[in-house]
Amino acid sequence: MAETSPPSDPITVMGAGLSGLAAAIVLAKAGKEVHVHDIRADSGARFDGDFQALENWSMDEDFFDQLEAWGFDATSFKSTAFSVVDLIHPDDEITQAKSDGVAYRIVERGTSEHTIDQAFKRMAIEAGATLHYKSRISQKDADIVACGPKDTSAIALGEIFHTTHPNHIAFQLNDKLAPGAYSYLIIIDGVGLICTCLWRKQKKSDRFLNETIACYQRLYPEIDIHPIKRVGGKGDFTLNGNYTDPATGQHYVGESGGLQDFMWGFGMRMAVWSGVLAAEEILGGTSYDKQVRRHLLPYVRTSVANRWLMNRVGDRMFKRMCVNWMKDQKRSGNGLRWIGRLFRPTLFKRLVFRMTSPFMLKRGKGPTRPLRLPFRKAKARDNWEQSKEADLAKARWEAVRRGGGHVSFASDSEGEAQEISAISS
Ligand SMILES: Cc1cc2nc3c(=O)[nH]c(=O)nc-3n(C[C@H](O)[C@H](O)[C@H](O)COP(=O)(O)OP(=O)(O)OC[C@H]3O[C@@H](n4cnc5c(N)ncnc54)[C@H](O)[C@@H]3O)c2cc1C
Numbered sequence: 480m481a482e483t484s485p486p487s488d489p490i491t492v493m494g495a496g497l498s499g500l501a502a503a504i505v506l507a508k509a510g511k512e513v514h515v516h517d518i519r520a521d522s523g524a525r526f527d528g529d530f531q532a533l534e535n536w537s538m539d540e541d542f543f544d545q546l547e548a549w550g551f552d553a554t555s556f557k558s559t560a561f562s563v564v565d566l567i568h569p570d571d572e573i574t575q576a577k578s579d580g581v582a583y584r585i586v587e588r589g590t591s592e593h594t595i596d597q598a599f600k601r602m603a604i605e606a607g608a609t610l611h612y613k614s615r616i617s618q619k620d621a622d623i624v625a626c627g628p629k630d631t632s633a634i635a636l637g638e639i640f641h642t643t644h645p646n647h648i649a650f651q652l653n654d655k656l657a658p659g660a661y662s663y664l665i666i667i668d669g670v671g672l673i674c675t676c677l678w679r680k681q682k683k684s685d686r687f688l689n690e691t692i693a694c695y696q697r698l699y700p701e702i703d704i705h706p707i708k709r710v711g712g713k714g715d716f717t718l719n720g721n722y723t724d725p726a727t728g729q730h731y732v733g734e735s736g737g738l739q740d741f742m743w744g745f746g747m748r749m750a751v752w753s754g755v756l757a758a759e760e761i762l763g764g765t766s767y768d769k770q771v772r773r774h775l776l777p778y779v780r781t782s783v784a785n786r787w788l789m790n791r792v793g794d795r796m797f798k799r800m801c802v803n804w805m806k807d808q809k810r811s812g813n814g815l816r817w818i819g820r821l822f823r824p825t826l827f828k829r830l831v832f833r834m835t836s837p838f839m840l841k842r843g844k845g846p847t848r849p850l851r852l853p854f855r856k857a858k859a860r861d862n863w864e865q866s867k868e869a870d871l872a873k874a875r876w877e878a879v880r881r882g883g884g885h886v887s888f889a890s891d892s893e894g895e896a897q898e899i900s901a902i903s904s
Contacts (some may be wrong), residue, residue, distance in 0.1 A: 490512065490761060492625055493620075493625060495517035496626075501551070501599065502758040503515045504602050515603065518614070518615050523588055527887035531586055531747060532584070532586075542748055559584060560583075563576070565647070568802075572801075576808060586747075623732055623757050630717075632715055634711060640673075643703055661743060675691040678855065686865040689872045690869040715737075721848055730760070733750035736753055736847070742786045787836075
C-alpha cells in the first residue's frame with residue numbers, strides 16, 4: 480500500500496500504458512522491484528492499430544532526444560517522420576506547412592510488435608519489471624496510478640484501410656466534419672487512417688466519419704480506399720489540483736493525471752514524461768508534483784485557454800487560422816513557428832486560462848481534486864443529414880463489416896463513448 484514517504488519495494492503501478500510503463504522502466508533500471516497491473520490482456524489493447532502523432536513543435540527539445548536521455552530506445556518501435564503536412568482549410572483550399580526539421584512522427588498504437596506500446600512493454604520486461612495482465616487491483620494499493628481516461632470529454636472515430644497511395648498526411652480544420660476539433664488523413668506504407676474528432680457530443684456520430692471520408696475522397700480522388708476496420712477512442716480532459724495525493728503519496732501520471740493537451744488531444748509525450756518524473760521522485764529525486772507544475776502544467780493550462788478559444792470559433796475563424804499559419808510560414812520560412820507558438824505558454828494565454836477555466840471546468844470527485852472538461856453539447860449547426868457520397872462510404876464499410884470487419888469503438892445514440900475491445904475482469 481502507498482505511504483506518504485517514498486514507497487519501498489515492491490512498487491505497484493496500475494496501468495501498463497505509456498505512462499505506467501515509462502515509470503516502470505526507470506524504476507526497474509534503478510534496481511527496484513516493480514509490478515505493473517493492467518485490466519486488459521496486453522499493453523496497447525486500448526487501441527487497435529490507430530496511427531497517432533508525436534508532435535515535435537511545442538517544445539525546443541526534440542522528443543526523441545528526450546526519450547534517449549531518459550534511457551528509452553526510440554528505435555525499438557516503428558516511427559515515420561514527416562516535415563510536411565497538407566493543411567485543408569474549411570473552404571477545401573489545400574496548402575502545405577513545411578519545416579526543415581521533423582515536424583512530427585507517426586507511431587502506431589495497439590498490440591502489434593512494431594507499436595510504441597509493445598516497445599515500452601519489451602523495455603519494461605528487459606529492465607526487470609513484472610507485468611500482470613488481466614489483473615485488477617484496488618487503486619489504494621497502487622503507488623502510481625496510470626489508468627488512462629476515466630470519463631469522456633471528447634471522442635475520435637476513424638476508418639483504417641489498405642491503399643496503394645504513397646505516404647501522406649493531411650490535417651483539416653472544418654467545424655462541420657469535426658465539430659470544434661479537426662480531422663486527419665494518415666497514410667503509412669500502404670495503410671491509411673481517416674479520423675475525425677468530435678469535441679461536441681453528437682447523436683448518430685458515425686455520420687461525421689462517413690462525411691469526412693467522403694470529403695477526403697473528393698479532395699484526393701487518387702487515393703484508393705479498401706476499409707479494414709473502424710477504430711476510435713475517448714479522451715478525458717481534466718486539470719488536477721494534486722498530481723500526488725497528499726494523504727497517500729500516490730502519483731497520478733499520464734491521462735489519469737490529466738496530463739494531456741486540451742486543444743487537440745496530444746497526450747503521449749506528457750504520458751511518458753510524467754511517468755519518468757514520478758519514478759524520479761520515488762528514486763529520491765525532486766517532488767513529482769513540483770516537476771509537473773514546472774514542466775507540464777504550463778502547457779496543459781495553455782491548452783485549456785486554446786480550447787476555450789476554439790470552442791468559440793466556427794469555420795470563419797478556422798479559415799483565418801489557416802491563413803495566418805501560411806502567412807507566418809511565408810514570412811519566417813518555418814511552417815512550425817505559428818503552430819509552435821499556439822502551443823507555448825504566454826502571458827496572454829495565462830490570462831485567458833484564469834478568466835475562463837472557472838466557467839469551462841467542473842469540479843469532479845477524487846483525491847486529485849480534478850476539474851473536468853464536460854463533453855460539450857451539440858450546436859444546432861451539427862444537425863445535418865449525410866450526403867450521398869457519405870452514404871456510399873457507409874455502405875462500403877457495412878459490406879466489409881458484414882464480411883468480418885472489426886469495430887473497436889463506438890458511441891451510442893446519446894454520444895456515450897464505449898470501447899468495444901474486451902476488458903476482462
Ligand atoms: C483516438 C485517439 C487518438 C489520439 N491521438 C493522439 C495523437 O495523435 N498524439 C498524442 O500524443 N496523443 C494522442 N491521443 C492521446 C494518447 O493516446 C493518450 O494521451 C496516451 O495514450 C495516454 O497515456 P496513458 O499512459 O495515460 O494511458 P494509456 O496509454 O491509455 O494506458 C492506460 C492503461 O491503463 C489500463 N487501465 C485502465 N483502467 C485500469 C484499471 N482500473 N486497472 C489497471 N489498468 C487499467 C488500460 O488498459 C491501459 O493499458 C489519442 C487518443 C485517442 C483516444
